Amino acid sequence: xxxxxxxxxxxxxxxxxxxxxxxxxxxxxxxxxxxxxxxxxxxxxxxxxxxxxxxxxxxxxxxxxxxxxxxxxxxxxxxxxxxxxxxxxxxx
Amino acid sequence: xxxxxxxxxxxxxxxxxxxxxxxxxxxxxxxxxxxxxxxxxxxxxxxxxxxxxxxxxxxxxxxxxxxxxxxxxxxxxxxxxxxxxxxxxxxxxxxxxxxxxxxxxxxxxxxxxxxxxxxxxxxxxxxxxxxxxxxxxxxxxxxxxxxxxxxxxxxxxxxxxxxxxxxxxxxxxxxxxxxxxxxxxxxxxxxxxxxxxxxxxxxxxxxxxxxxxxxxxxxxxxxxxxxxxxxxxxxxxxxxxxxxxxxxxxxxxxxxxxx
Numbered sequence: 465x466x467x468x469x470x471x472x473x474x475x476x477x478x479x480x481x482x483x484x485x486x487x488x489x490x491x492x493x494x495x496x497x498x499x500x501x502x503x504x505x506x507x508x509x510x511x512x513x514x515x516x517x518x519x520x521x522x523x524x525x526x527x528x529x530x531x532x533x534x535x536x537x538x539x540x541x542x543x544x545x546x547x548x549x550x551x552x553x554x555x556x
Numbered sequence: 557x558x559x560x561x562x563x564x565x566x567x568x569x570x571x572x573x574x575x576x577x578x579x580x581x582x583x584x585x586x587x588x589x590x591x592x593x594x595x596x597x598x599x600x601x602x603x604x605x606x607x608x609x610x611x612x613x614x615x616x617x618x619x620x621x622x623x624x625x626x627x628x629x630x631x632x633x634x635x636x637x638x639x640x641x642x643x644x645x646x647x648x649x650x651x652x653x654x655x656x657x658x659x660x661x662x663x664x665x666x667x668x669x670x671x672x673x674x675x676x677x678x679x680x681x682x683x684x685x686x687x688x689x690x691x692x693x694x695x696x697x698x699x700x701x702x703x704x705x706x707x708x709x710x711x712x713x714x715x716x717x718x719x720x721x722x723x724x725x726x727x728x729x730x731x732x733x734x735x736x737x738x739x740x741x742x743x744x745x746x747x748x749x750x751x752x753x754x755x756x757x758x759x760x761x762x763x764x765x766x767x768x769x770x771x772x773x774x775x776x777x778x779x780x781x782x783x784x785x786x787x788x789x790x791x792x793x794x795x796x797x798x799x800x801x802x803x804x805x806x807x808x809x810x811x812x813x814x815x
Contacts, residue, residue, distance in 0.1 A: 476697065480773050489771045492699035504645040504699050505680035505706055505726040542779050543689045545698070545771075 471496035475523055475551040477515050482531055482547050484515040490545060497555060515549050523551035557622060557751050558764035561787055564686030564718040565705075566623070571615040572667070572712030579606055580669035584635045584735045591630055594742065600630040607633075607739075610667060616714055622751035623663045623716060624743040631662060631740035638677055638728035646724035647696030648682070651740065654691040655719055659790040660747055661686075662719040667737040671711045676734045677726035678707035679715070684769040686720035687783045695722055703770035748793050756792060766799055778802070 478490035488510040493502035512518045519525060527550040534541070560566050572580070583606045591600040601608040611617060620628070631652075651664065672678035682704050706726060707715070717723060719740070728734050755761070765784050768777050785803045789795055798804045 478698070478701075478771075478773075481775065488702070489773060490698055490701040492697060502699060503727055504648055504696075504724055505677075505704065506645070507700055508702075508704065508706065510700070510702065540779055540782055541689050542687055542776055542783060544695070545773065546776065547773060 470554050470556050473497065473553045473555055475511065475518060475553070477510075477512065477518060477549045477551065478545040479515055479547040479549060482529075484519075484525070484528070484549065486547070487514055488512055518551050523553050525549060525551050557791065558761045558788070559767075560623070560716075560718070561784055561791065562764050562767045563683045564721040565681060565683065566619055566716045567709075568615050568619060568714045568716075570710040570712045571613060571714055572610065572669070574711070576606075576609065576613075577669040577712045580610070580667070580737070581735065583607075584637075584669065584737055587635050588633060588737070590632065593631055594629045596627055596744075597630055597741075598627070600633075616665075619714075619716055620663070620665070620741065623747070624741050625745040625747060625750045628741040628743055631742050633737065633739040636725060636736040636738060638725060638734040640728060640731045640733055643728060645677070645680075645727040647693045648680070648698050648722050648724045649693040649695060650690060650720050650722055652692075652719065654689060656689055658786060660743060662740055662742050664717045664719060665739045665741065666715045666717065668707075668709055668713045668715075669711060669735055669737070670732075672707060672709050672713075672734065673730060674706060674708050675728075675730040676732055677728040677730070678709065678734070679723055679736065680726050681705045681707070681717065681721055681723040682769075682771065684767070684772065684780060685722040686718035687780060687787070688720065688722070690722070698722075701771035748791060753792070762799060782806070 473496055474494040476492040477488050480486040480489055491510045495502060512521065529546060529548040588607065597611065601611065611620065666679060668678070682701055765788060766781065772780060781799060782802050785797060785799055789797050
């Protein structure tokens with residue numbers, strides 16, 4: 465059990481393309497404070513319209529998805545959302 | 557059918573009459589004994605049984621025949637319950653193992669014997685996700701997607717899902733125990749022109765197949781249509797079908813030498 469008084473909140477935004485200012489198509493939240501319990505299917509409206517809007521609100525970006533070319537022969541396959549951006553916010 | 561190919565689901569609101577729903581609630585409360593994987597419908601559910609009568613309702617029987625044809629196998633069935641103020645939301649998932657059949661699909665019938673409110677946490681599903689090659693709950697990281705469908709429905713609603721559709725039971729924040737009965741069906745015939753195809757060339761078919769969903773990324777959205785065209789060709793037997801030249805131009809390999 466940590467004695468630190470700060471906790472991390474994590475926001476994941478899935479964007480329309482690889483640009484951070486493209487629009488949000490999906491989102492997930494995780495709350496290290498335990499004050500909220502975000503879960504699957506809990507809201508129909510995204511918290512921000514774009515990735516940059518989250519930056520402007522104080523979220524810090526710490527990971528963006530790599531751009532990986534399709535494997536030969538799998539150019540038309542569809543699978544996971546590709547443009548995943550992780551943000552954090554440290555709160556007391 | 558074109559709408560099913562685009563969305564991956566077909567919803568029939570309140571097609572089950574009230575008296576059958578009342579019986580259904582009693583049957584589901586007692587659970588439905590399992591049957592071996594791959595049991596023909598007529599063997600799995602005897603004549604006159606509740607489930608058999610549910611499947612014989614004209615709209616249900618018609619939809620099932622259109623999607624998988626006559627005498628499908630019952631892959632498995634399960635009574636899903638969500639306790640009042642209990643349980644967590646299921647992670648977004650597809651059922652069974654990753655299934656990449658390009659020319660066949662299973663359907664999952666979901667029956668709701670009672671009215672489902674938003675608070676009761678009905679099934680979440682993601683329109684247009686069924687052709688994605690993802691395995692079971694690897695999509696669990698996705699909590700919400702634009703255009704997701706949080707099911708709210710009247711009693712007696714039946715929904716058919718393509719086996720690949722991303723879905724999950726939502727958290728029940730109400731005071732009411734919620735029931736859902738699921739049956740997965742495997743086709744036993746080729747799924748080609750099993751439905752009324754008299755309107756196959758109606759412009760609305762193209763419009764349905766061309767649908768975009770708000771959660772699609774720009775680039776991948778085009779691939780979704782490409783893959784739908786291939787599935788539509790399989791279902792109709794029309795190898796030349798296309799939308800906006802997508803498949804035609806990407807497969808065009810002329811063999812004639814210029815004179």
